[in-house]
Structure formats: C-alpha cells, structure tokens
Amino acid sequence: MKVLSVNQFYGLNGGSDRCFHDWNRVLVEHGHKFVPFAMRADNDFPSEYSDFFVSNVKFFDGKKSLWDSLKIASRILYFVEARDKITKLMGLTKPDIAHLHIIYHQLSPSILPAIKRFGIPIVHTLHDYKRICPTYHLAAHDQVCERCKKHKYYQAVLQRCNRGSLTASLLNCVEMYIHKWLRIYEKNVDIFISPSHFLKNKMLEFGFKPKRFEVVPNFIVLDGYEPKYEADDYFVHFGRLVRVKGLMTLMEAMSRLKSKNLQLYIIGRGYMRSEMEAYCSQKGLDNVKFLGWKSGDELKELVRNSLFTIMPSEWYENYPLSVLESLAMGKPVIASNIGGMPEMIIDGVDGLVCKPGDPEDIAEKIDHLFANRHRLPEMGRAARLKMEKEYTPEKYYSRVMELYQSLLS
Template identity: 40%
Template sequence: MMALAQRTGLEDMPAASPSGGRLLSINNYHYRRGGAEVVFLEQNRLFEEIGWDVVPFAMRHPRNLPSAHERHFVEEIEFGHAYGPLTRLRHAASIIYSREARARLRDILAEARPDVAHLHNVYHHLSPSFLPLLRQAGVPVVMTVHDLKLACPAYTMLRDGHVCESCKGGRVHNVVVNRCIKGSLPLSGLVMLETTVHRTLGLYRDTVDAFAVPSRFYIDKLVEWGWPRERFVHVPNFVDAAALRPETQAGDGFLYVGRLSPEKGLDTLVRAGALSRQPVTIVGTGPMEETLRALAAETGADVRFLGFRTGEALHEAIRGCRAVVLPATWYENAPISVLEAYALGRPVIGTRIGGLPEMIREGETGAIVPPGDAEALAAALTRFAALPSESLSAMGRAGRLWVETDFSREAYRDRLLALYASLRGGRR
C-alpha cells in the first residue's frame, strides 16, 4: 500500500495539471440527498468545469439527476420499502457484498480506464465489493470520509444520545448488544456481519490509497481507533461563496438548520432559548419535531419551526438571523452549514465537540460552548443579542473572508488535484 509520507496536508505534493483526466466518481445516490451527496455532485461539477471526463457510478433511484452513464448504475435498495422476503434476503447479501456492483464496475473498466476513482458513501447500497477490481486495474482510489463508519459500525459513535466508543479495539459485537441500528436486533446483526466481512477481506484497508478527511478531528479519532495516520489527508469541505450574497446588517434571533434528531442537541437549544428569552428559529425536519414543539411549549421558549427549506428561501432565513447555532452533542465532522453561514455573512455559535471547534474562531467568527450545557448556550445567546450590529457584521465579514480563502471551490479542487497527482505519479 502506498504511503503518503506521514502527512495530513498537501504542502509537499507535486503541482497538478488542472485538466486532462478521467474521474470515476462513486456514491450511493446521484441526487442531493444530504451533505455527502452535495459534496459528491459539486465535486463532479468542479472537475467537469476544468475539462475532466467525470464518470459517475451510483444506485438507480427515481430522484437521480440525469446521467449518460446510468446504464451502469446498480439496482435500487431503499430501506423502509415494503420488499418481499426474497428481495429482502437478496438485499441483505448485497449490503455485505454486492455482486452486481462488482459486475457493473467491471463493465465500466472495460469501456474506459479512469485515471482516479473517488469514493464518497458506498456503504450498504453499493458496498465495497468492487474495490479490489480497481486495485487490480492499477487505478488509484481516494475515499472521502464523511462519517466514522471506518471505525464505528453504526457510523456515528453515538448511542442513546451520548457519545459511544464501545466497539473500539475490534469489539464490534457491541453493535448487536446495544442494538445500535434503529433499535433492531436483525439490522444490528446484519451490520455487525457486514463490518466483520469487510474488515476480514480488507476491502477498505487494503484497497483505498488515500482517505480525504474534512476535519482534523476525524483523522485523530480514526488514528486513535487503529488506522495509520499516513493514510489520511486533510481536505476541508467547500462552499461556492461567489453564488451567495452576504448580509451586512445584523438580523434578529438565532437560527438552527439541519436534521431534527437527538444528536443535534436541539433540546439544549430550546432550553437555552427559554433561559435567555431569545427567539429561536428551527429549519429542518426529523423525528424530534413533535418532542421539540412540546418542550418549547413546556418551557415557554419562543421557537418557530419553519420546516424544510432550500435554495434562496433557506439563504434568506440565514441572512435574517443574528447567528447560526449548531448545538451538537455528537462527533460532527465538518458541517457545510457552518460554511454557508459564513458565506452569507453570519457568525456561528457551536459546541466544543468533533470538528466544530476547527471551524469557529472564538470571538472572531463566532463562539464555542460546551455540548449539552443549556446555561452556557443561553449565556452565549444573551451575549450575541447584546452585541452591537457592527460587531456582528465584523464577525460575518471575517467568516466570509475565511471561506473565500480556505474553504473555496478552487481551494478544494486544487487540494484534490494535488492528491490525485501524487497518487498517479506513484502508480507510474
């Protein structure tokens, strides 16, 4: 396995040509479903703009974006659908090792050899079954680490709303003991089997040349769980700041954007809103919505629920607040919502957990508070509510400048070009 010279940055990599390659870009879904899909699709667009031939490989799905390569996509597997018992059994086998994905990938290689393959999320739907074919064909493989699946079978290192590292040291049986997958014994057992098979076959460890990781925290955590540091390269996420108009005047109240689920710390935000008597707006949907509505009524918090918003409607909501709040209680990676807030000229209040502290400069672009501490968060809300408009605008400008320099489309593209060049050079 090629080493990456014991680094987590790209400072010593050779310069890369901006054009003239073929990228095999791989992800379960080919539409904007979540953060990983946004990065996957925007990365494809970035490379197409500089003349690369981008070949996507994904699962067929009714919401997929059009693709000339869709004939190679694998059969749809959508959890929660009412499949028959034989189909469910076949899907279970594919989750562990998809023969179809392997066959489809072989067809792609027969048609055109890519210069680089870049994986995003392939768990469950595609599976890593095709990775040995890429290695046999001499195609360098990069994988973006969007979550902690390489260490935690359940992705999140979270159980019952709290950080959990019970599977550390190979003790993956804990995923069954604790029923980590949707509280289901069968699903948890399937994921334990999936993890065991993939690790035994070395389907990630022995086939991926480099892991691109958006946060330094995730690198440190994976190393702590036994991965060699030299396999990881820090490649921060990006946002197209040029397409986002920043607001220069301070807004009103505080805003959360994202999924309404326990690990997001939204109960802490509601309680902090009640303690500080500051208005809070929540944008998003998820399983906690009714619980949060009840908590707001119980505490007297001034909370508005706007539901799902995207595009300009979402951007207007962000521009209208004093600060965006991310009260996470789990190991966040590198949320794009932070970068979008900065690009729109808003400071960010986040918790001291996961990769969030890397993305917030205390007093310069926002504030950092302990996770799960409603009183500390309430104090931050009160302080930001009292700040002069110019102070908030200065934070917004600092965040915007940071995005334009370190988290731009061009910076992301150039980091990947340098990484690809180092791998291709090594293979030559």
C-alpha cells in the first residue's frame, strides 16, 4: 500500500509531528510506502519528494507589509501552491490513500478537493480543536473558552483570541466561516480519527458533523523508553511553561505540601518561568528546581529517576505524549481531571486524577504518593504493562489499517 502522508512540517516541532513520523516508520516496517507532503523548513528530514513541498512562511516574525499580509491571508484561506504541488505529487506517485495530520495555515484545506480528484479516500487524524475553534485550542486569555460553540466564530474577534491581534483573530474567524460554508472538510474527509473520546465528543457537541468519526489512541515506540522502578526523592513536570498548564496552581500546591523533603523538578521553557521563580522566592520554596529545556536521553533519565510525574493542566489537553512517555518509563502520573487525560490514567492504579485549578487537592495527591512511595514501583509496573498492552505500534497499526481497508474495499 502507498500512503500519501501529509503534515504541516516534515521536521520535529511538537508532539503531533512525532505521531506523524512514528506512523510513517510503522508503515515502512510493515512493507508499505509513504509519500510525504509538507511545508519546507530548515529542520526537515531528507526526502526524495522535498521538491514538492510548499514554500515556507513565518506567520509571527515581525511587522509585515500589506502585500505580505494579503499573501498570508490567501494562503490560510485557500493555498493555490499547495493545491498545485500536491496534484503534481499525486500524479507522479499515485498513492492508494491519503492520511492527513495538521494541514491548516501552512498547507490549507485547498489540498482536500485536489486529493479527492484522484479518487482516493482521505483519513484525517485530529491533534487539536481547529475544526471547532478558530485558534485551535479552546482557550482564550489563559482560560478554557467555549464561546465559539455552535459556529459562533465571531467570538474570536471580540475576544482577540489570536495573540491579542484584531487582524489575526479576524482572519481566523473568516477562515472558519468560509470553510464551514464550503463544508470542505466534511465533503472530502472520509474518516476523522481522534486520539481521545473527549476530543471526539467535544467536536460533536460543538456541531461538527463528519461522515465518520473513530477514536484511536496515540502510541509510542516503547523500545526508546526503558522503565525504572527505583527513584530519587523528586517528581517532575516537563513541557511548555505556559499558564494553561496549571503551573501557578502547582506552585501554590508546593507551598502547601506536608512532604518538605520532596523536590519538584520543572523541565521546559516558556514565558511563565520568571513568574514561577518569583513566586518561589517570595514563598521561600527551595524545593522547586528549574532545569530549563531538556530533551533526548537527558530528559528520559530525569524522568526515569523520578518518583512520579505531574500534569496539572487547566485546559482541554487532548492526548499528551508526556503522559504516555511517563507511563512507559514506569512512572505514575498525577493528571488533571480535564480533557483526554482521565482516559489515560487508571486512578489509584497507575496514577492519580486531581482537580484542575485546585492547589489543595493537588498538594494532597502529591503528599499521598510520597507518603505511600513504597507503592510506586507497583503502580509503575501497572503503568508499563498497560503501555505494552494498549499503546504499542502494533496495536495502532492494527486499528488504523482496519480503517484503511474499510475505505479501500
């Protein structure tokens, strides 16, 4: 089978890119071929098809001329270059099926009718809420936001949801109304895949009506995540340091801990670091360490040697890889009862579910795990076993290939 594999980037910039590349590797391991299509970027992996990738654009790299702004607007609404290049690529490679990941803005849905003209089915994995939210994350001004429910996309303009910019928010609003009016996604995509039941249900609740909607949880390649059940006296939060991740609530929880000998390692970068450090200084919290950005084996070792990890998000996380990675390394997870995360944790077995935005509850859950740290190896083994049973490449391959075959037959 030959799969046209489409994503905004062909390098690694985030969790959705990891899912895209991991799936391509799984296809190859099972004897299939994939043909990539993306936007050109400096960190692209090599590809024999890179000449077909569309030109690069940076949406937020300083003040732009009126002409540049108009070009960006037309690219977001209907990108002619993407349509023409994917048409040439498909004419050359003749794929059997198309599997899309994130395509808005860098590529635009102009590619959907172009793919359909070749008579092949389209599968689209959703990594965020773009189909129902102009700015894709169902959050505005660092809080969960559902004002656009039932297609009230004008709320993005009223709230200036896109980085406080009236112009950018207006463009996102217009984009949503045009694509809704054209029904360009609903007409052309045969199956939407959601990693979580939460995302699927939220999309349906907002009035999104696809032909077919399936839930297939993400996977990770377990060979790269060796479990470890012994630990030092610290726990970890790793990810972007932004407010919706619940980090100030976590800082407040740290000030309420009874377990004074327990340390928290904050791994990542973002605009919240200075505020968090100021809070720790003000409260005299010397049990919070900021380690900055870590990746690869260095990050894995920090997680593997921890007691547990914590994800106290206060917005609708979809199906974060950070949770899967923690579980794969045999680490219980404290995760907020919000978004798709409760689907990933068996409360009391391989982690604990906490109340988002509630520092007292979070402190209680942290104290509970530390006081009962003799149980953490047992919880870690349960986490790893679940990953080995439910979140393997083979499991994902079986589920997605079944969807492919249902369309091709």
